[in-house]
Amino acid sequence: MMRLNAKLGWIMLLVLGLVFPFLAGNDYHLTVMSTAYIYVLATLGLNLVTGYTGQYNLAHAGFMAVGAYTVGILTVDYQVPFWIAFVLAGPVAALLGFFIGIVSLRLKGHYFSIFTLCVGYILFLVIEKWESLTHGTVGIIGIPAPSPIGPLTFDSPRALYYLVFFFLVVGLWVMHRIVSSLLGRTFMAIRNGDDLAESLGINLMRNKLLAFMLSVFYAGLAGGLYAGFVRFLGPGIAGVEHTFDMTMYMLVGGIGTLLGPVLGGLTVPWITQTLQWLQEYRFLVFGPILVLLVIFVPHGIVGSFIAWRARKAAQPHGSGHA
Amino acid sequence: MLEVRNLGKRFGGLAAVSDVSTKIETGKVNAIIGPNGAGKTTFFNLLSGVQKPTSGQILLQGRDITGLRADQIAVLGVSRTFQTTVLFNQASVLDNLIVGHRLRTKSGLLDVLIGSSRLKREEQICRDKAHAALEFVGLEKIATRLAADISQEERKRVAFALALATDPQLVLLDEPAGGVNPEETEGLAELIRKMVANGITVCLIEHKMNMIMSLADRIMVLNYGEKIAEGTPAEIRANPAVIDAYLGSEHAGV
Numbered sequence: 001m002m003r004l005n006a007k008l009g010w011i012m013l014l015v016l017g018l019v020f021p022f023l024a025g026n027d028y029h030l031t032v033m034s035t036a037y038i039y040v041l042a043t044l045g046l047n048l049v050t051g052y053t054g055q056y057n058l059a060h061a062g063f064m065a066v067g068a069y070t071v072g073i074l075t076v077d078y079q080v081p082f083w084i085a086f087v088l089a090g091p092v093a094a095l096l097g098f099f100i101g102i103v104s105l106r107l108k109g110h111y112f113s114i115f116t117l118c119v120g121y122i123l124f125l126v127i128e129k130w131e132s133l134t135h136g137t138v139g140i141i142g143i144p145a146p147s148p149i150g151p152l153t154f155d156s157p158r159a160l161y162y163l164v165f166f167f168l169v170v171g172l173w174v175m176h177r178i179v180s181s182l183l184g185r186t187f188m189a190i191r192n193g194d195d196l197a198e199s200l201g202i203n204l205m206r207n208k209l210l211a212f213m214l215s216v217f218y219a220g221l222a223g224g225l226y227a228g229f230v231r232f233l234g235p236g237i238a239g240v241e242h243t244f245d246m247t248m249y250m251l252v253g254g255i256g257t258l259l260g261p262v263l264g265g266l267t268v269p270w271i272t273q274t275l276q277w278l279q280e281y282r283f284l285v286f287g288p289i290l291v292l293l294v295i296f297v298p299h300g301i302v303g304s305f306i307a308w309r310a311r312k313a314a315q316p317h318g319s320g321h322a
Numbered sequence: 323m324l325e326v327r328n329l330g331k332r333f334g335g336l337a338a339v340s341d342v343s344t345k346i347e348t349g350k351v352n353a354i355i356g357p358n359g360a361g362k363t364t365f366f367n368l369l370s371g372v373q374k375p376t377s378g379q380i381l382l383q384g385r386d387i388t389g390l391r392a393d394q395i396a397v398l399g400v401s402r403t404f405q406t407t408v409l410f411n412q413a414s415v416l417d418n419l420i421v422g423h424r425l426r427t428k429s430g431l432l433d434v435l436i437g438s439s440r441l442k443r444e445e446q447i448c449r450d451k452a453h454a455a456l457e458f459v460g461l462e463k464i465a466t467r468l469a470a471d472i473s474q475e476e477r478k479r480v481a482f483a484l485a486l487a488t489d490p491q492l493v494l495l496d497e498p499a500g501g502v503n504p505e506e507t508e509g510l511a512e513l514i515r516k517m518v519a520n521g522i523t524v525c526l527i528e529h530k531m532n533m534i535m536s537l538a539d540r541i542m543v544l545n546y547g548e549k550i551a552e553g554t555p556a557e558i559r560a561n562p563a564v565i566d567a568y569l570g571s572e573h574a575g576v
Binding site: 178189192195200202214299303310 | 370371372391392393396397401402404407408409410412413414417420421422424425427429430431433434435437441444445448466467468471484488
């Protein structure tokens with residue numbers, strides 16, 4: 001019954017996502033939504049390593065930038081077709097993740113986060129200063145739109161919306177596979193505690209590294225989409241504030257849940273959009289809301305719902321089951 | 323089962339464990355006792371690979387396992403519990419246990435992505451193992467309860483079940499009866515006997531003398547990181563060095 005409800009919920013979300021372009025009043029809404037999807041995709045990755053595996057990576061936006069610049073540099077400076085460059089975005093980020101992971105994952109807890117904070121800043125600096133490769137602060141201008149695949153063209157906001165939506169759905173489906181499998185349970189055992197996980201025969205380094213690489217693969221993929229969607233890149237996308245934004249999506253929606261990043265990543269940008277009239281004062285409203293949320297709803301919207309439902313399911317339905 | 327030769331662990335100038343040699347005998351309840359800070363938990367950490375010894379050797383069934391990582395030692399059949407078991411409170415007891423058999427499975431990322439039949443089979447095996455372990459420790463009826471809602475004693479039993487789900491030959495129990503009441507302690511002692519009766523060798527650290535004296539086949543006494551005595555409960559009770567260091571006169575003699 002419960003499984004059926006969950007499935008129904010996902011199908012409803014899928015349908016909503018498919019019909020959204022017909023409900024949206026204008027292209028601006030489509031653009032806001034597509035951008036939100038791209039960040040949700042990246043947040044799914046962050047949630048895997050942070051929410052499910054317990055390692056808070058503050059360089060996540062840096063890896064997203066690596067994916068984006070992979071597409072930007074290859075298409076603009078080397079005339080590589082968009083899709084070939086795009087396919088490389090995830091693997092390049094994951095490869096870099098491998099080398100950064102084997103060093104940074106030797107550290108535990110806050111030390112890992114502080115280390116990755118530095119890594120993120122270094123990635124930002126490299127992008128900003130290595131002008132011959134990245135065009136520095138000028139940025140990369142004129143990235144080609146995703147080239148047509150057969151009859152599918154990606155020159156309208158609506159087509160781009162569906163393209164981004166497609167990758168979000170695939171990303172979610174794969175993430176669902178991962179977190180509901182033995183592999184996901186392995187990651188969660190590590191989140192619960194290194195010592196216990198290791199005493200259960202789980203190789204910490206190998207599994208943390210796998211989670212980390214998968215996580216930054218998502219970031220790189222999202223970055224590649226971002227490059228094809230926005231078609232302009234500046235070093236700013238590597239900034240740590242984007243990692244904090246994604247963290248906020250994760251916390252609001254529900255850390256360590258599949259739906260959490262989706263819900264957070266879609267509601268928070270719309271709320272900030274509607275608070276736009278407050279201009280820079282909007283964070284005076286948003287900040288306290290976030291603080292209250294972290295104190296009183298630490299598991300986020302989805303996490304709290306799941307906990308409530310699990311507790312209800314765990315209640316004996318009469319003495320026979322007790 | 324397990325042989326320890328001149329095992330030592332130094333933290334800078336402090337010798338937490340020094341020059342301990344002993345044997346953990348197959349099919350028996352082997353106990354380690356000693357005052358707080360005697361190095362008991364460090365000794366366990368060395369056996370299970372959580373910490374690396376600075377000197378000496380550990381042999382598991384004749385094979386040198388000194389310096390192996392904890393997960394490698396677990397795969398070789400040595401499982402352990404901790405003084406406090408951290409469970410994932412938002413999940414059911416059963417969900418917490420399924421990962422316990424993970425070390426005997428091989429499914430990786432590729433199996434997950436293609437949804438291989440091996441993954442499905444292994445997930446079923448892990449689930450069955452979790453059920454079997456729960457049944458063994460007598461908690462089958464709380465399988466669906468949230469881990470947050472179970473009692474301290476049930477938590478101890480879940481810790482046992484997790485250790486058992488790894489298919490161990492040797493289980494190291496760190497204060498299995500810490501923080502539970504006398505009747506529950508007796509129940510846990512019963513469970514430990516049941517484990518031994520099922521062919522699992524047990525080594526435990528415990529402070530509850532009545533439990534140890536009735537349960538253990540052999541006792542090793544540590545004090546300031548050194549082994550000061552070893553023998554049957556009766557021998558330990560009569561040992562003047564042990565009485566002096568740890569037991570006090572009320573446990574002396576028979």
